[in-house]
Amino acid sequence: MVGGDMSDTISALVDDELGQNQIVQTVDTLLSDTAQGMEQRLYYSAYCLIGDALRGDALGQPLAGRVALLLADEPTLLCSKTSRKQWPVLALAASVACIALILGMVLKQEIQSRPNLAAETLTAGELASALSASAVQTPDISNDMVDYVFAHQSYSQAGYAASTANQIRTISMATGGRE
Amino acid sequence: MKRVVFGVLLLAAASWSNAAEPLQLLKNITAAAEKINYSGVFVYQRGNSTETSRIVHVWENGQESERLQVLDGSPREVVLENQELKCILPESHLVVVEGKSKKPGFPQLSVNEIDSLNGFYVLKRGQPSRVADFDAQMYVLEPRDKLRFGRQFWIEPASSLLLKSTLLDEKGDVRETFAFTELKIGNAVDRNFLKQGVKVDATWRVHMAQARPASGDDVPWKTSYVIPGFSQVSIMKRTMRPNSPELLHVLYSDGVASVSVFTRTINKSSRPEKGGFGMGGMNIYRRVLGDWQLVLMGDVPASVLKQFGDGIEVKP
Numbered sequence: 106m107v108g109g110d111m112s113d114t115i116s117a118l119v120d121d122e123l124g125q126n127q128i129v130q131t132v133d134t135l136l137s138d139t140a141q142g143m144e145q146r147l148y149y150s151a152y153c154l155i156g157d158a159l160r161g162d163a164l165g166q167p168l169a170g171r172v173a174l175l176l177a178d179e180p181t182l183l184c185s186k187t188s189r190k191q192w193p194v195l196a197l198a199a200s201v202a203c204i205a206l207i208l209g210m211v212l213k214q215e216i217q218s219r220p221n222l223a224a225e226t227l228t229a230g231e232l233a234s235a236l237s238a239s240a241v242q243t244p245d246i247s248n249d250m251v252d253y254v255f256a257h258q259s260y261s262q263a264g265y266a267a268s269t270a271n272q273i274r275t276i277s278m279a280t281g282g283r284e
Numbered sequence: 285m286k287r288v289v290f291g292v293l294l295l296a297a298a299s300w301s302n303a304a305e306p307l308q309l310l311k312n313i314t315a316a317a318e319k320i321n322y323s324g325v326f327v328y329q330r331g332n333s334t335e336t337s338r339i340v341h342v343w344e345n346g347q348e349s350e351r352l353q354v355l356d357g358s359p360r361e362v363v364l365e366n367q368e369l370k371c372i373l374p375e376s377h378l379v380v381v382e383g384k385s386k387k388p389g390f391p392q393l394s395v396n397e398i399d400s401l402n403g404f405y406v407l408k409r410g411q412p413s414r415v416a417d418f419d420a421q422m423y424v425l426e427p428r429d430k431l432r433f434g435r436q437f438w439i440e441p442a443s444s445l446l447l448k449s450t451l452l453d454e455k456g457d458v459r460e461t462f463a464f465t466e467l468k469i470g471n472a473v474d475r476n477f478l479k480q481g482v483k484v485d486a487t488w489r490v491h492m493a494q495a496r497p498a499s500g501d502d503v504p505w506k507t508s509y510v511i512p513g514f515s516q517v518s519i520m521k522r523t524m525r526p527n528s529p530e531l532l533h534v535l536y537s538d539g540v541a542s543v544s545v546f547t548r549t550i551n552k553s554s555r556p557e558k559g560g561f562g563m564g565g566m567n568i569y570r571r572v573l574g575d576w577q578l579v580l581m582g583d584v585p586a587s588v589l590k591q592f593g594d595g596i597e598v599k600p
Contacts, residue, residue: 250568251371251373251376251378251380252380252491252493252524252525253544253546253568253579253581254563254566254581255371255380255382255491255493256382256493256495256522256524256533256544256546257542257544257566257581257582259369259382259493260518260535260542260544261542261544261582261583269339269350269351269352269362269363269364269369270326270337270339270352270362270462272352272362272369272371273328273335273337273352273362273462274330274563274564274565274566275362275371275380276352276354276360276361276362276371276373277328277330277333277335277354277564278563
């Protein structure tokens with residue numbers, strides 16, 4: 106279950122209101138293969154989406170733009186309902202912070218293994234590789250659930266009748282999310 | 285029930301006996317979807333999410349071939365060929381496969397269950413309408429209690445093909461909608477569209493969702509509460525992934541809605557999960573029972589699903 110503390114932590118993180126130790130702790134949790142990590146990523150993803158929506162196509166930084174394009178091609182995390190209480194303060198700052206955070210998360214291992222690598226010199230391919238490597242570390246919960254929904258729908262009579270259409274929930278869930 | 289061949293396609297709505305009306309409606313819809321050639325574009329809506337898909341269905345030599353391609357976002361596909369159903373998910377580089385011939389099949393309802401079905405739903409004939417440029421007859425399958433969802437069906441009268449359906453929650457709000465926007469019925473379908481479009485290579489993961497029949501002895505739990513009108517209709521064991529332990533799949537149904545209870549052993553590599561969430565017309569509830577992870581899902585209200593899940597106890 107998503108709680109208020111979690112949203113506050115993520116909000117504080119993207120608003121750059123956390124201390125160094127808290128940043129490290131929160132990012133570690135975000136990267137962790139735990140239920141809390143997944144829930145925090147859901148919040149984080151929601152904040153990014155909000156930022157994207159408010160920002161439109163206003164990305165001015167070439168690197169940020171490239172990252173955003175790559176992110177658009179990445180699997181969508183399951184999203185829960187978002188808290189609206191802090192929408193006004195997110196805006197552009199939140200979206201930029203999200204990009205910075207994503208970049209930090211993705212490049213964490215990459216930079217550790219390649220000390221001389223500067224983010225500004227990354228090519229789209231390198232970023233894609235880093236993103237892919239990061240994706241491997243994410244929990245496989247969504248695919249577990251896809252399996253379950255697939256199995257359930259094989260025997261469900263949801264009213265769609267056709268065999269393939271009966272799996273519309275499965276394939277919708279594969280890129281969609283919770284409500 | 286979905287896989288049962290009912291034989292008669294064009295039973296007119298007027299000929300249904302009162303006692304079997306809801307069941308006959310479902311039978312007609314199922315039979316039409318199976319044995320009629322059609323192609324079209326449909327919209328699937330749940331919550332604020334809408335996706336458009338193209339579907340082609342061909343019935344030939346006693347076999348179905350079918351392909352669904354999502355036209356929005358990631359080009360996901362579902363392909364039915366040689367009785368094998370495949371979900372192809374490009375974003376996840378994942379293919380989930382189930383051989384239809386190997387699954388136990390949704391059992392046909394007994395006479396008592398038909399009576400039970402009528403005890404929990406009432407079928408009402410709505411107004412004639414129009415969907416995807418076809419005349420449509422609307423039906424409402426209304427639950428008699430708050431323990432299950434209602435459904436609305438729009439059917440093409442000549443073929444009994446389902447043109448549109450909605451799932452209504454316990455408050456009467458639409459949770460899910462499926463509706464054709466374009467449709468061709470008959471042999472004039474483009475069979476080229478049946479071919480799988482997404483190329484899958486060795487880097488993709490393949491989950492073989494094979495099921496084999498199991499018995500009550502395999503079920504490590506018992507239920508202290510079963511949703512009224514629901515009965516256990518199937519027990520299966522499934523292996524979803526290579527080298528993964530089998531999980532138990534117990535299916536309950538009231539003849540219209542289905543609830544699945546999945547049971548798997550919690551081990552070091554699998555983290556216990558708790559809580560519930562909704563996804564369109566389906567609710568999902570997870571809880572831990574001893575050393576087992578239970579995952580329940582079905583087209584029933586969240587509170588009802590939770591009550592059902594919480595009533596599951598370890599067998600003494």
